[in-house]
Amino acid sequence: MTDFSKRSVIKLAALTAIAAAALVGCGKKEEPKAEAPAAAPAKAEPLKIAFAYVGPVGDGGWTFAHDNGRKAIEKEFGDKVVTSFVEKVPESADAERVIRDMASQGNKLIFGTTFGYMEPMLKVAADFKDVKFEHATGYKGAENMRTYDSRTYEGAYMAGVIAGKMTKSNTLGVVASIPIPEVIRNINSFTLGAQSVNPKIKTKVVWVNEWFNPPKETEAATSLINGGADVLFQNTDSSAVLQTAEKNGQACLRLGQRHDRLRPQGPPGLGHHQLGAVLRSGRARGA
Amino acid sequence: MLRLEPRPLASKLWTWASPLLALALTVLIGIVLFAALGKDPVRGLQMFFWEPLKSTYAIGELMVKATPLLLIALGLAVCFRSNVWNIGAEGQFVIGAVCAGGVALLADKTTGGWILPAVLLAGVLGGMLWAGLTALLRDRFNASEILVSLMLVYVAIMVLSYLVYGPWKDPAGFNFPQTKTFEKVTQIPRLMSGSRVNLGLPIALACAALLWVFLFRTRAGFAQQVGGLAPMAARYAGFSSRQALWTALLVSGGAAGLAGALEVAGPIGQLTPYVPAGYGFAAIIVAFVGRLHPLGMVLSAVLMSMFYIGGELAQSRLGLPKSITGVFQGLLLFCLLACDTLVAYRIRWGSARKGQVA
Amino acid sequence: METYALLFAATLNAGTVLAIAALGLLINEKAGVVNLGAEGMMLCAAIAGFAAVVHTGNDWIGFAAGMGAGALLAAVFGLLVIWLGTNQYATGLALSLFGVGFSAFAGIGYVQEKLPERPQFAIPGLADLPLLGNALFKQHPIVYLTIALCIGLIVWLGRTRTGLVLRAVGESPESAHALGYPVRRIRLAAVVAGGALCGLAGAYISVIYTPLWVEGMVAGKGWIALALTTFATWRPARVLLGAYLFGGVTMLQFHLQGVGVEVPSEALSALPYVATIVVLALISRNPTWIRVNMPASLGRAFHPGS
Numbered sequence: 001m002t003d004f005s006k007r008s009v010i011k012l013a014a015l016t017a018i019a020a021a022a023l024v025g026c027g028k029k030e031e032p033k034a035e036a037p038a039a040a041p042a043k044a045e046p047l048k049i050a051f052a053y054v055g056p057v058g059d060g061g062w063t064f065a066h067d068n069g070r071k072a073i074e075k076e077f078g079d080k081v082v083t084s085f086v087e088k089v090p091e092s093a094d095a096e097r098v099i100r101d102m103a104s105q106g107n108k109l110i111f112g113t114t115f116g117y118m119e120p121m122l123k124v125a126a127d128f129k130d131v132k133f134e135h136a137t138g139y140k141g142a143e144n145m146r147t148y149d150s151r152t153y154e155g156a157y158m159a160g161v162i163a164g165k166m167t168k169s170n171t172l173g174v175v176a177s178i179p180i181p182e183v184i185r186n187i188n189s190f191t192l193g194a195q196s197v198n199p200k201i202k203t204k205v206v207w208v209n210e211w212f213n214p215p216k217e218t219e220a221a222t223s224l225i226n227g228g229a230d231v232l233f234q235n236t237d238s239s240a241v242l243q244t245a246e247k248n249g250q251a252c253l254r255l256g257q258r259h260d261r262l263r264p265q266g267p268p269g270l271g272h273h274q275l276g277a278v279l280r281s282g283r284a285r286g287a
Numbered sequence: 288m289l290r291l292e293p294r295p296l297a298s299k300l301w302t303w304a305s306p307l308l309a310l311a312l313t314v315l316i317g318i319v320l321f322a323a324l325g326k327d328p329v330r331g332l333q334m335f336f337w338e339p340l341k342s343t344y345a346i347g348e349l350m351v352k353a354t355p356l357l358l359i360a361l362g363l364a365v366c367f368r369s370n371v372w373n374i375g376a377e378g379q380f381v382i383g384a385v386c387a388g389g390v391a392l393l394a395d396k397t398t399g400g401w402i403l404p405a406v407l408l409a410g411v412l413g414g415m416l417w418a419g420l421t422a423l424l425r426d427r428f429n430a431s432e433i434l435v436s437l438m439l440v441y442v443a444i445m446v447l448s449y450l451v452y453g454p455w456k457d458p459a460g461f462n463f464p465q466t467k468t469f470e471k472v473t474q475i476p477r478l479m480s481g482s483r484v485n486l487g488l489p490i491a492l493a494c495a496a497l498l499w500v501f502l503f504r505t506r507a508g509f510a511q512q513v514g515g516l517a518p519m520a521a522r523y524a525g526f527s528s529r530q531a532l533w534t535a536l537l538v539s540g541g542a543a544g545l546a547g548a549l550e551v552a553g554p555i556g557q558l559t560p561y562v563p564a565g566y567g568f569a570a571i572i573v574a575f576v577g578r579l580h581p582l583g584m585v586l587s588a589v590l591m592s593m594f595y596i597g598g599e600l601a602q603s604r605l606g607l608p609k610s611i612t613g614v615f616q617g618l619l620l621f622c623l624l625a626c627d628t629l630v631a632y633r634i635r636w637g638s639a640r641k642g643q644v645a
Numbered sequence: 646m647e648t649y650a651l652l653f654a655a656t657l658n659a660g661t662v663l664a665i666a667a668l669g670l671l672i673n674e675k676a677g678v679v680n681l682g683a684e685g686m687m688l689c690a691a692i693a694g695f696a697a698v699v700h701t702g703n704d705w706i707g708f709a710a711g712m713g714a715g716a717l718l719a720a721v722f723g724l725l726v727i728w729l730g731t732n733q734y735a736t737g738l739a740l741s742l743f744g745v746g747f748s749a750f751a752g753i754g755y756v757q758e759k760l761p762e763r764p765q766f767a768i769p770g771l772a773d774l775p776l777l778g779n780a781l782f783k784q785h786p787i788v789y790l791t792i793a794l795c796i797g798l799i800v801w802l803g804r805t806r807t808g809l810v811l812r813a814v815g816e817s818p819e820s821a822h823a824l825g826y827p828v829r830r831i832r833l834a835a836v837v838a839g840g841a842l843c844g845l846a847g848a849y850i851s852v853i854y855t856p857l858w859v860e861g862m863v864a865g866k867g868w869i870a871l872a873l874t875t876f877a878t879w880r881p882a883r884v885l886l887g888a889y890l891f892g893g894v895t896m897l898q899f900h901l902q903g904v905g906v907e908v909p910s911e912a913l914s915a916l917p918y919v920a921t922i923v924v925l926a927l928i929s930r931n932p933t934w935i936r937v938n939m940p941a942s943l944g945r946a947f948h949p950g951s
Contacts, residue, residue, distance in 0.1 A: 056756055056860070086603040092561040093554035097348055098599055115463060116561060139461050173903070179452060181462045206902045207910045209448060215855040215862055219659065223899035226651035239759070240855050247763060291729070372734050428926040429935060433681070433734070434872045435925060438918040441865065445915035453909065571738060608753050610860065613746020620739035628729040
């Protein structure tokens with residue numbers, strides 16, 4: 001079965017980018033050595049990679065997945081790379097300064113992990129032509145800047161299918177973050193997936209207008225459950241909705257990390273597919 | 288036993304030395320904090336106090352950060368000196384940015400340079416409008432300006448959110464919440480290439496000078512402050528407290544709005560949901576640490592910017608957590624307030640005098 | 646109808662946080678001290694409580710830890726304001742800003758932590774009542790304690806000698822001082838008690854309401870609690886009602902979204918804050934009313950011998 005894991009897509013993108021960058025980097029490093037042909041070829045300097053995160057590393061969601069990707073790169077390439085990161089970089093004028101600082105500190109590959117870094121990265125990319133920039137979920141690029149993303153809507157469709165089959169009240173609830181295209185895509189996908197197995201379902205959406213705000217997410221989830229939804233889907237970054245669902249004996253699916261601690265029993269759902277759904281059913285616990 | 292003895296006159300020495308002592312105390316606690324986190328304290332201090340000054344680019348970034356802080360603080364100083372507690376400068380900043388952005392969006396490729404002052408003026412007026420709401424509610428309904436201005440901050444953020452997700456969203460932006468980037472002609476001109484420092488800096492410094500003149504050389508400024516220092520005396524002298532209220536709030540609203548306009552037409556270049564950056568609250572600290580004096584505030588704005596930028600650098604170069612900036616800023620204010628006692632009191636050894644109940 | 650019963654229950658839950666904090670601030674303000682640092686105290690208490698439960702697994706130790714954190718910060722505030730005579734508003738603000746930063750800092754290691762499973766509560770018998778059972782009788786004990794606290798405060802402030810002394814200190818510290826009461830110590834006690842209650846509210850948020858830690862999770866509730874004491878004209882019963890009203894508006898916002906009301910979600914999100922402003926304006930409109938109800942020395946420093 002194809003692995004839809006967001007983490008492995010990121011890993012793949014990272015590996016590709018590093019491979020490309022390393023080739024370019026290696027090429028550059030040949031030049032100074034040509035001046036000292038008698039000396040033994042020196043070991044190539046490790047590639048410096050920097051990550052700019054929008055959230056805290058411990059958010060259990062988007063940034064957490066990226067940081068796991070970073071650690072995977074370190075493990076895979078050992079001392080050929082040196083990675084660093086800055087977390088909680090706001091998507092504002094500050095981002096340009098942080099990214100520019102990363103570029104001027106010798107990082108040759110810089111990952112900007114959120115849409116809001118697009119304009120700052122473009123500006124810095126124009127000034128640092130020898131640095132490669134990878135931007136997540138954007139739409140503008142440059143010669144040394146490219147965009148990457150993951151097909152979250154495919155996992156969302158699968159989650160919808162499961163939800164459509166599981167629901168008894170035919171009401172599905174979605175705790176949504178911010179109405180940007182990929183979130184809307186996920187919600188639509190979810191609904192289409194559910195409708196494909198159960199044409200009678202209705203999806204209720206509540207917008208929290210933030211990526212990560214557990215108290216608000218709890219309130220939103222509670223209000224959906226009170227309104228009759230018996231399966232929840234979340235696009236926000238914390239485990240608040242999962243916990244609320246668990247507390248009320250409802251099922252909840254989410255995009256993102258598995259939470260083994262929260263579901264010690266219960267079916268493994270789509271298994272180790274991080275991007276897939278984490279199935280959590282209060283009923284499966286026998287409660 | 289240590290005890291406090293009131294001084295007959297406020298100590299001039301300590302008026303200037305107290306912020307320095309507070310800074311020294313904060314640095315000391317900082318060193319302890321760095322060591323406790325397992326980081327080299329010297330490098331830590333370097334990140335905060337040396338790196339932000341190392342190159343022209345670095346100083347430029349410092350100024351870019353300090354400009355909005357200074358502008359807002361100047362306005363807040365007028366407020367606090369008049370005993371009007373405007374906590375909602377952040378909301379006025381946002382609405383100023385919104386209004387400025389609205390005017391900037393009207394521009395197209397053929398617009399002339401006149402649009403730039405219009406953008407800035409719109410920012411000022413927007414901030415004044417938002418602060419005016421607070422003033423109105425205090426004037427007419429006696430509602431606490433602290434609470435009203437603060438609630439309006441949240442409302443302002445929602446207004447911005449509505450606009451960038453809705454009517455003002457960039458049609459070519461793939462439905463992402465942001466307006467289109469402003470035309471070149473509406474952007475604040477930079478002072479030199481290679482740095483992001485723009486016209487905002489001289490504007491802010493000019494405002495500081497203007498404030499100095501207003502506070503210390505004009506009758507109106509004097510009247511404004513007396514209302515805050517001695518309300519009874521003000522009434523006796525016929526200074527209108529109502530006028531003082533409106534002046535204070537409109538000036539600080541305008542200043543915050545101008546800062547907002549400079550941010551969106553300058554470094555940001557468009558309206559996004561991330562315009563509210565907390566400057567309105569940090570400026571409160573800037574105002575106090577600067578002793579509500581224009582010159583002091585210029586220095587404290589630079590100091591606060593060093594904390595911000597130093598915090599970022601400490602994060603990326605040393606792996607220190609981002610929240611350390613917030614801790615230092617809060618600590619600085621606390622230490623300052625504590626050190627300020629030395630202005631009004633002397634420390635003495637000995638037991639309490641007879642007759643003084645606790 | 647069932648939906649509305651559940652909405653009511655959610656309102657009680659949401660309002661409890663505000664009510665506890667606001668009642669604490671009420672005690673402060675009755676003694677004449679304004680502590681603007683509520684937000685900072687609640688945040689520090691939230692991380693203290695959360696951490697305590699993570700390490701000990703016991704909710705009540707978590708609550709105690711939260712109360713301790715709140716009381717400690719309030720004590721620092723109290724010493725500065727009451728003994729060193731620093732400006733109450735500025736010091737409160739400093740406490741808020743410091744609390745926000747410090748809680749984020751202290752909470753770094755706890756962002757991924759989860760608490761052991763949260764217990765469900767239901768009053769046996771009463772919880773099975775149709776509608777009312779869901780609406781009223783399935784709450785955490787703290788919710789009921791809050792109501793008891795409110796009643797206790799009404800009795801204490803209005804009918805006991807110590808309550809009267811507190812009010813006297815708040816109305817006229819000079820007179821109380823002349824009568825021989827240790828005004829500064831009483832004010833400090835009030836400030837610390839208020840801080841402890843704000844701390845309880847903060848711990849409730851991170852241990853029960855949303856059992857997670859994330860920085861800034863109090864999200865302005867401290868400021869709203871401050872507003873509550875003003876527009877309840879410093880009466881405990883009105884504070885409680887105001888808190889539930891506010892909690893209701895917050896939950897209503899999500900309910901309306903879920904039902905599909907065609908109002909922009911931002912307008913609904915702004916609703917609680919606009920409501921606060923409107924009520925504040927209406928309540929404060931009558932200066933005599935305010936003068937009659939507000940503790941006369943609110944915000945002013947007291948120096949014995951001056």
